[in-house]
Protein backbone atom coordinates (compact mmCIF):
# COMPACT_ATOMS: atom_id res chain seq x y z
CA UNK A 1 0.00 0.00 0.00
CA UNK A 2 1.19 3.48 -0.76
CA UNK A 3 0.22 6.35 1.52
CA UNK A 4 -0.25 9.98 0.43
CA UNK A 5 3.23 11.09 1.44
CA UNK A 6 4.83 8.29 -0.58
CA UNK A 7 2.57 9.01 -3.56
CA UNK A 8 3.24 12.75 -3.65
CA UNK A 9 7.00 12.36 -3.30
CA UNK A 10 7.38 9.17 -5.34
CA UNK A 11 9.16 7.39 -2.47
CA UNK A 12 8.74 3.90 -0.99
CA UNK A 13 8.87 4.63 2.76
CA UNK A 14 7.22 7.57 4.55
CA UNK A 15 10.47 8.77 6.12
CA UNK A 16 12.13 12.13 5.57
CA UNK A 17 15.65 12.87 6.73
CA UNK A 18 15.48 16.45 8.05
CA UNK A 19 17.70 19.09 6.47
CA UNK A 20 20.81 19.70 8.57
CA UNK A 21 22.79 22.80 7.66
CA UNK A 22 26.24 21.97 6.20
CA UNK A 23 25.75 18.44 7.62
CA UNK A 24 23.22 16.46 5.57
CA UNK A 25 25.19 16.33 2.34
CA UNK A 26 25.29 14.11 -0.75
CA UNK A 27 26.47 10.81 0.87
CA UNK A 28 23.72 10.78 3.55
CA UNK A 29 21.02 12.26 1.33
CA UNK A 30 21.61 9.72 -1.44
CA UNK A 31 21.77 6.84 1.10
CA UNK A 32 18.38 7.85 2.56
CA UNK A 33 16.81 8.23 -0.88
CA UNK A 34 18.31 4.94 -2.09
CA UNK A 35 16.85 3.26 1.02
CA UNK A 36 13.36 4.42 0.01
CA UNK A 37 12.99 7.59 2.11
CA UNK A 38 13.56 11.21 1.14
CA UNK A 39 17.02 12.64 1.74
CA UNK A 40 17.24 16.42 2.19
CA UNK A 41 20.36 18.45 1.41
CA UNK A 42 21.26 20.92 4.18
CA UNK A 43 22.36 23.64 1.78
CA UNK A 44 20.04 26.42 2.98
CA UNK A 45 22.89 28.62 4.22
CA UNK A 46 25.56 27.56 1.70
CA UNK A 47 26.99 29.77 -1.03
CA UNK A 48 25.44 29.20 -4.46
CA UNK A 49 28.33 27.34 -6.05
CA UNK A 50 28.75 24.96 -3.11
CA UNK A 51 24.99 24.18 -3.17
CA UNK A 52 25.12 23.36 -6.86
CA UNK A 53 28.10 21.05 -6.34
CA UNK A 54 26.20 19.13 -3.59
CA UNK A 55 23.08 18.82 -5.72
CA UNK A 56 25.03 17.54 -8.72
CA UNK A 57 26.93 15.08 -6.49
CA UNK A 58 23.63 13.78 -5.11
CA UNK A 59 22.23 13.28 -8.61
CA UNK A 60 25.24 11.09 -9.42
CA UNK A 61 24.68 8.94 -6.30
CA UNK A 62 20.94 8.37 -6.62
CA UNK A 63 18.23 8.39 -9.26
CA UNK A 64 15.55 8.56 -6.55
CA UNK A 65 13.78 11.73 -5.35
CA UNK A 66 15.66 13.98 -2.93
CA UNK A 67 15.07 17.51 -1.63
CA UNK A 68 16.98 20.78 -1.37
CA UNK A 69 16.60 22.95 1.75
CA UNK A 70 15.61 26.55 1.00
CA UNK A 71 15.44 29.16 3.76
CA UNK A 72 12.42 31.36 3.03
CA UNK A 73 14.13 34.56 4.04
CA UNK A 74 14.95 37.67 1.99
CA UNK A 75 18.56 37.46 0.87
CA UNK A 76 18.67 33.65 0.93
CA UNK A 77 15.60 32.74 -1.11
CA UNK A 78 16.66 34.74 -4.19
CA UNK A 79 19.94 32.85 -4.36
CA UNK A 80 18.14 29.55 -3.77
CA UNK A 81 15.81 30.36 -6.66
CA UNK A 82 18.84 30.64 -8.96
CA UNK A 83 20.21 27.33 -7.64
CA UNK A 84 16.86 25.60 -8.24
CA UNK A 85 16.59 27.08 -11.74
CA UNK A 86 20.01 25.71 -12.60
CA UNK A 87 19.70 22.27 -10.99
CA UNK A 88 15.96 21.43 -11.10
CA UNK A 89 15.81 19.07 -8.10
CA UNK A 90 12.61 17.02 -7.64
CA UNK A 91 11.65 18.46 -4.22
CA UNK A 92 12.07 21.78 -2.39
CA UNK A 93 12.14 21.69 1.42
CA UNK A 94 11.25 25.17 2.61
CA UNK A 95 11.90 26.39 6.12
CA UNK A 96 12.16 29.64 8.09
CA UNK A 97 12.15 30.72 11.72
CA UNK A 98 8.73 32.24 10.86
CA UNK A 99 7.29 31.86 7.37
CA UNK A 100 6.83 34.96 5.27
CA UNK A 101 3.46 34.88 3.47
CA UNK A 102 4.44 36.85 0.43
CA UNK A 103 7.71 34.99 -0.20
CA UNK A 104 5.80 31.67 -0.16
CA UNK A 105 3.06 33.04 -2.46
CA UNK A 106 5.69 34.36 -4.85
CA UNK A 107 8.05 31.39 -5.11
CA UNK A 108 6.01 28.20 -4.57
CA UNK A 109 4.05 28.49 -7.86
CA UNK A 110 7.27 29.27 -9.77
CA UNK A 111 8.97 26.13 -8.46
CA UNK A 112 5.88 23.96 -8.88
CA UNK A 113 5.54 25.05 -12.50
CA UNK A 114 8.99 23.57 -13.04
CA UNK A 115 7.72 20.24 -11.66
CA UNK A 116 9.15 20.51 -8.14
CA UNK A 117 7.12 19.39 -5.13
CA UNK A 118 7.13 21.69 -2.10
CA UNK A 119 7.48 20.49 1.49
CA UNK A 120 7.25 23.18 4.16
CA UNK A 121 8.48 22.79 7.69
CA UNK A 122 6.15 24.48 10.17
CA UNK A 123 6.86 24.90 13.86
CA UNK A 124 3.74 27.02 14.38
CA UNK A 125 0.10 26.47 13.39
CA UNK A 126 0.06 29.80 11.55
CA UNK A 127 3.02 28.73 9.40
CA UNK A 128 1.24 25.50 8.43
CA UNK A 129 -1.79 27.50 7.30
CA UNK A 130 0.44 29.93 5.39
CA UNK A 131 2.14 26.97 3.71
CA UNK A 132 -1.10 25.36 2.60
CA UNK A 133 -2.49 28.66 1.30
CA UNK A 134 0.64 29.15 -0.78
CA UNK A 135 0.15 25.68 -2.31
CA UNK A 136 2.61 23.48 -0.38
CA UNK A 137 2.23 19.79 -1.25
CA UNK A 138 3.19 18.55 2.22
CA UNK A 139 3.73 20.10 5.64
CA UNK A 140 6.13 18.95 8.32
CA UNK A 141 4.90 19.77 11.82
CA UNK A 142 8.04 20.09 13.92
CA UNK A 143 7.89 20.25 17.68
CA UNK A 144 10.15 22.03 20.14
CA UNK A 145 12.04 18.94 21.27
CA UNK A 146 13.63 18.42 17.86
CA UNK A 147 17.15 19.28 16.74
CA UNK A 148 18.10 22.52 14.99
CA UNK A 149 16.40 25.81 15.77
CA UNK A 150 13.86 25.45 18.56
CA UNK A 151 10.35 26.86 18.60
CA UNK A 152 7.74 26.69 21.34
CA UNK A 153 5.19 23.88 21.14
CA UNK A 154 6.00 20.20 21.60
CA UNK A 155 5.39 17.62 18.88
CA UNK A 156 2.59 16.06 20.95
CA UNK A 157 0.75 19.40 21.15
CA UNK A 158 1.55 20.76 17.68
CA UNK A 159 0.91 17.85 15.31
CA UNK A 160 -2.82 17.35 16.06
CA UNK A 161 -3.48 21.09 15.87
CA UNK A 162 -1.96 21.21 12.40
CA UNK A 163 -3.73 17.99 11.37
CA UNK A 164 -7.04 19.64 12.36
CA UNK A 165 -6.32 22.85 10.49
CA UNK A 166 -5.11 21.85 7.03
CA UNK A 167 -5.81 19.11 4.52
CA UNK A 168 -2.45 18.45 2.90
CA UNK A 169 -0.64 15.44 4.41
CA UNK A 170 1.36 16.11 7.58
CA UNK A 171 4.71 14.65 8.51
CA UNK A 172 5.58 14.74 12.20
CA UNK A 173 9.04 15.79 13.40
CA UNK A 174 10.78 16.43 16.67
CA UNK A 175 11.68 13.63 19.05
CA UNK A 176 11.09 10.73 16.67
CA UNK A 177 13.80 8.13 16.98
CA UNK A 178 12.25 4.67 17.45
CA UNK A 179 9.10 2.59 16.99
CA UNK A 180 7.32 4.16 19.95
CA UNK A 181 7.73 7.77 18.84
CA UNK A 182 7.12 6.64 15.23
CA UNK A 183 3.81 5.04 16.23
CA UNK A 184 2.87 8.11 18.27
CA UNK A 185 3.38 10.29 15.18
CA UNK A 186 0.91 8.22 13.16
CA UNK A 187 -1.51 8.13 16.12
CA UNK A 188 -1.45 11.93 16.20
CA UNK A 189 -2.58 12.01 12.58
CA UNK A 190 0.71 12.29 10.71
CA UNK A 191 1.18 10.30 7.50
CA UNK A 192 4.94 10.23 7.66
CA UNK A 193 7.87 10.89 9.98
CA UNK A 194 10.93 13.10 9.80
CA UNK A 195 14.11 12.46 11.74
CA UNK A 196 17.20 14.61 12.06
CA UNK A 197 19.09 13.72 15.22
CA UNK A 198 18.73 9.98 14.57
CA UNK A 199 20.78 10.37 11.37
CA UNK A 200 23.62 12.25 13.08
CA UNK A 201 25.23 8.94 14.03
CA UNK A 202 24.63 7.33 10.65
CA UNK A 203 27.66 5.85 8.91
CA UNK A 204 27.14 8.06 5.86
CA UNK A 205 27.26 11.33 7.80
CA UNK A 206 30.77 12.62 8.10
CA UNK A 207 30.79 14.59 11.34
CA UNK A 208 33.75 14.08 13.66
CA UNK A 209 33.81 10.71 15.39
CA UNK A 210 34.08 12.44 18.81
CA UNK A 211 30.79 14.25 18.10
CA UNK A 212 29.12 10.92 17.28
CA UNK A 213 30.51 9.42 20.50
CA UNK A 214 29.18 12.39 22.50
CA UNK A 215 25.70 11.82 21.04
CA UNK A 216 25.76 8.13 21.88
CA UNK A 217 27.06 8.82 25.41
CA UNK A 218 24.41 11.47 26.15
CA UNK A 219 21.44 10.72 28.38
CA UNK A 220 18.52 12.61 29.86
CA UNK A 221 19.01 16.34 30.56
CA UNK A 222 21.98 16.38 28.20
CA UNK A 223 20.70 19.16 25.97
CA UNK A 224 20.21 22.85 26.49
CA UNK A 225 18.73 25.69 24.40
CA UNK A 226 20.99 28.63 23.69
CA UNK A 227 21.12 31.78 21.59
CA UNK A 228 17.78 33.33 22.52
CA UNK A 229 19.40 36.77 22.38
CA UNK A 230 19.60 36.77 18.59
CA UNK A 231 16.12 35.26 18.17
CA UNK A 232 17.48 32.07 16.65
CA UNK A 233 17.62 29.68 19.60
CA UNK A 234 19.01 26.21 18.99
CA UNK A 235 19.46 23.08 21.05
CA UNK A 236 22.91 21.65 21.71
CA UNK A 237 24.62 19.15 24.00
CA UNK A 238 25.29 20.99 27.26
CA UNK A 239 29.01 21.76 27.66
CA UNK A 240 31.48 24.52 28.55
CA UNK A 241 30.36 26.63 25.58
CA UNK A 242 26.64 26.39 26.39
CA UNK A 243 27.38 27.43 29.96
CA UNK A 244 29.28 30.49 28.67
CA UNK A 245 26.46 31.43 26.30
CA UNK A 246 23.82 31.12 29.00
CA UNK A 247 25.97 33.18 31.36
CA UNK A 248 26.30 35.90 28.69
CA UNK A 249 22.54 35.88 28.15
CA UNK A 250 21.87 36.09 31.88
CA UNK A 251 24.26 38.97 32.50
CA UNK A 252 23.85 41.18 29.39
CA UNK A 253 20.99 43.12 27.88
CA UNK A 254 19.54 41.30 24.87
CA UNK A 255 21.22 43.56 22.28
CA UNK A 256 24.65 43.25 23.88
CA UNK A 257 24.32 39.48 24.21
CA UNK A 258 23.19 39.24 20.57
CA UNK A 259 26.29 41.16 19.46
CA UNK A 260 28.50 38.71 21.35
CA UNK A 261 26.67 35.79 19.72
CA UNK A 262 26.90 37.09 16.16
CA UNK A 263 27.77 34.16 13.86
CA UNK A 264 28.02 31.89 16.87
CA UNK A 265 25.96 29.03 15.52
CA UNK A 266 27.99 28.50 12.34
CA UNK A 267 31.41 28.85 14.04
CA UNK A 268 30.52 26.79 17.08
CA UNK A 269 28.92 24.04 15.03
CA UNK A 270 32.00 23.82 12.83
CA UNK A 271 34.18 23.46 15.91
CA UNK A 272 31.94 20.95 17.68
CA UNK A 273 30.66 18.81 14.87
CA UNK A 274 33.56 18.89 12.44
CA UNK A 275 36.64 19.47 14.57
CA UNK A 276 35.27 17.32 17.38
CA UNK A 277 35.84 19.91 20.13
CA UNK A 278 32.92 18.72 22.24
CA UNK A 279 33.54 21.24 25.06
CA UNK A 280 34.14 24.52 23.21
CA UNK A 281 32.07 23.84 20.10
CA UNK A 282 28.37 23.09 19.60
CA UNK A 283 26.83 19.74 18.78
CA UNK A 284 23.34 20.62 17.60
CA UNK A 285 20.87 17.86 18.54
CA UNK A 286 17.31 17.08 19.63
CA UNK A 287 16.22 15.77 23.03
CA UNK A 288 15.77 12.31 21.52
CA UNK A 289 19.55 11.81 21.46
CA UNK A 290 19.13 10.15 24.86
CA UNK A 291 17.65 7.12 23.06
CA UNK A 292 20.37 6.76 20.44
CA UNK A 293 22.81 4.09 21.52
CA UNK A 294 24.68 2.87 18.43
CA UNK A 295 25.96 3.85 15.02
CA UNK A 296 24.11 2.39 12.05
CA UNK A 297 23.74 2.87 8.33
CA UNK A 298 21.01 5.27 7.17
CA UNK A 299 19.11 2.31 5.70
CA UNK A 300 19.26 0.45 9.02
CA UNK A 301 17.99 3.50 10.90
CA UNK A 302 15.01 3.81 8.55
CA UNK A 303 14.22 0.08 8.53
CA UNK A 304 14.56 -0.29 12.33
CA UNK A 305 12.33 2.70 13.09
CA UNK A 306 9.67 1.75 10.52
CA UNK A 307 9.75 -1.96 11.44
CA UNK A 308 9.39 -1.15 15.15
CA UNK A 309 6.68 1.42 14.41
CA UNK A 310 4.65 -1.29 12.67
CA UNK A 311 5.17 -3.65 15.64
CA UNK A 312 4.08 -0.99 18.15
CA UNK A 313 1.01 -0.08 16.09
CA UNK A 314 0.04 -3.75 15.78
CA UNK A 315 0.45 -4.33 19.52
CA UNK A 316 -1.89 -1.50 20.54
CA UNK A 317 -5.00 -3.64 20.10
CA UNK A 318 -3.86 -5.65 23.13
CA UNK A 319 -4.12 -2.67 25.44
CA UNK A 320 -7.00 -3.08 27.87
CA UNK A 321 -8.85 -0.27 29.61
Ligand SMILES: Cc1cc2nc3c(=O)[nH]c(=O)nc-3n(C[C@H](O)[C@H](O)[C@H](O)COP(=O)(O)O)c2cc1C
Pocket residue numbers: 017018019020021022023042044069094095121142145146147148149173174175176194195196197198284285286287288
Ligand atom coordinates in the same frame (compact mmCIF):
# COMPACT_ATOMS: atom_id res chain seq x y z
C1 LIG B 1 22.51 19.50 13.31
C2 LIG B 1 21.16 19.92 12.83
C3 LIG B 1 21.07 20.93 11.88
C4 LIG B 1 19.82 21.32 11.39
N1 LIG B 1 19.76 22.27 10.40
C5 LIG B 1 18.57 22.56 9.82
C6 LIG B 1 18.51 23.41 8.67
O1 LIG B 1 19.52 23.92 8.19
N2 LIG B 1 17.31 23.62 8.10
C7 LIG B 1 16.16 23.05 8.59
O2 LIG B 1 15.09 23.24 8.00
N3 LIG B 1 16.19 22.26 9.69
C8 LIG B 1 17.35 21.98 10.29
N4 LIG B 1 17.41 21.10 11.36
C9 LIG B 1 16.16 20.46 11.83
C10 LIG B 1 15.93 19.10 11.13
O3 LIG B 1 15.71 19.27 9.76
C11 LIG B 1 14.71 18.33 11.71
O4 LIG B 1 13.54 19.09 11.52
C12 LIG B 1 14.88 17.99 13.18
O5 LIG B 1 16.17 17.49 13.41
C13 LIG B 1 13.81 16.96 13.60
O6 LIG B 1 13.86 16.69 14.96
P1 LIG B 1 14.78 15.48 15.60
O7 LIG B 1 16.16 16.02 15.60
O8 LIG B 1 14.22 15.28 16.96
O9 LIG B 1 14.63 14.29 14.72
C14 LIG B 1 18.64 20.72 11.89
C15 LIG B 1 18.75 19.70 12.86
C16 LIG B 1 19.97 19.30 13.32
C17 LIG B 1 20.05 18.20 14.36
